[in-house]
Amino acid sequence: MRCDIISIFPEYLEPLNLSLPGQAQRKGLLEVAVHDLRDFAHDRHRTVDDTPYGGGAGMVMKPQPWWEALEHVRGLGEGTPTLIVPGPGGEVLTQKVARELADEPWMIFACGRYEGIDERVYEAAAEVMPVRVISLGDYVLNGGEVAVLAMIEAAARLLPGFMGNAESLVEESHEDGLLEYPVYTKPASWREREVPPVLLSGDHAKVAAWRHEQRLERTAARRPDLLHASAALAGTDVVPQA
Numbered sequence: 001m002r003c004d005i006i007s008i009f010p011e012y013l014e015p016l017n018l019s020l021p022g023q024a025q026r027k028g029l030l031e032v033a034v035h036d037l038r039d040f041a042h043d044r045h046r047t048v049d050d051t052p053y054g055g056g057a058g059m060v061m062k063p064q065p066w067w068e069a070l071e072h073v074r075g076l077g078e079g080t081p082t083l084i085v086p087g088p089g090g091e092v093l094t095q096k097v098a099r100e101l102a103d104e105p106w107m108i109f110a111c112g113r114y115e116g117i118d119e120r121v122y123e124a125a126a127e128v129m130p131v132r133v134i135s136l137g138d139y140v141l142n143g144g145e146v147a148v149l150a151m152i153e154a155a156a157r158l159l160p161g162f163m164g165n166a167e168s169l170v171e172e173s174h175e176d177g178l179l180e181y182p183v184y185t186k187p188a189s190w191r192e193r194e195v196p197p198v199l200l201s202g203d204h205a206k207v208a209a210w211r212h213e214q215r216l217e218r219t220a221a222r223r224p225d226l227l228h229a230s231a232a233l234a235g236t237d238v239v240p241q242a
């Protein structure tokens with residue numbers, strides 16, 4: 001998976017060189033290149049924003065630097081990349097979307113700031129590559145960099161060989177529609193709180209059953225919407241009669 005990231009704060013993406021993403025890069029599973037948008041703004045002040053047509057507060061990111069940056073990056077690789085633009089107005093990043101991103105061989109991430117990027121950049125880009133606007137959730141950040149870190153981590157960790165133990169990807173929250181079960185480690189007794197005895201029983205079938213029950217209870221308590229969604233999909237949702 002190749003990820004090219006365009007940002008006015010390239011240093012924000014340094015964490016991608018740490019830990020697992022860093023190892024994945026060294027293993028050749030993940031290729032990350034960060035590009036400074038200001039390198040494509042040619043005036044003396046390397047201006048990337050201006051006041052919005054129609055008035056209103058804040059500034060809008062100018063189209064020309066973005067277009068030059070996108071064309072430059074597009075020329076760096078083979079084939080057609082997918083442009084991912086983080087934004088509160090996009091489809092929400094879910095595990096399903098993360099799996100879709102994990103299947104993308106080449107993505108360009110456009111980190112917007114200010115009030116956003118001139119709409120004509122999205123239109124022009126969509127003529128030469130797929131464009132997806134993806135949101136982390138219904139809240140507003142100051143820029144796309146944080147969202148890009150989350151998206152790349154969520155996708156890259158699904159790449160075969162990225163996680164040391166692929167087993168740990170199974171039964172994760174959202175992988176199969178349920179939240180994960182509670183986990184415990186030594187000591188067996190801590191501050192007079194005991195580990196559930198079933199987990200010390202050595203009975204793998206009972207442990208599996210207990211863990212599944214915990215996932216159902218936890219999902220019902222914290223995310224009933226997920227239960228209704230999966231039940232609706234299975235056609236088993238019991239909707240209280242009016």
Ligand SMILES: Nc1cc(-c2cccs2)n[nH]1
Nearest residue numbers: 087088136137141143144
């Ligand atoms: N989910 C989400 C994304 C964002 C932004 C991306 C770029 C600027 S603000 N806010 N909220």
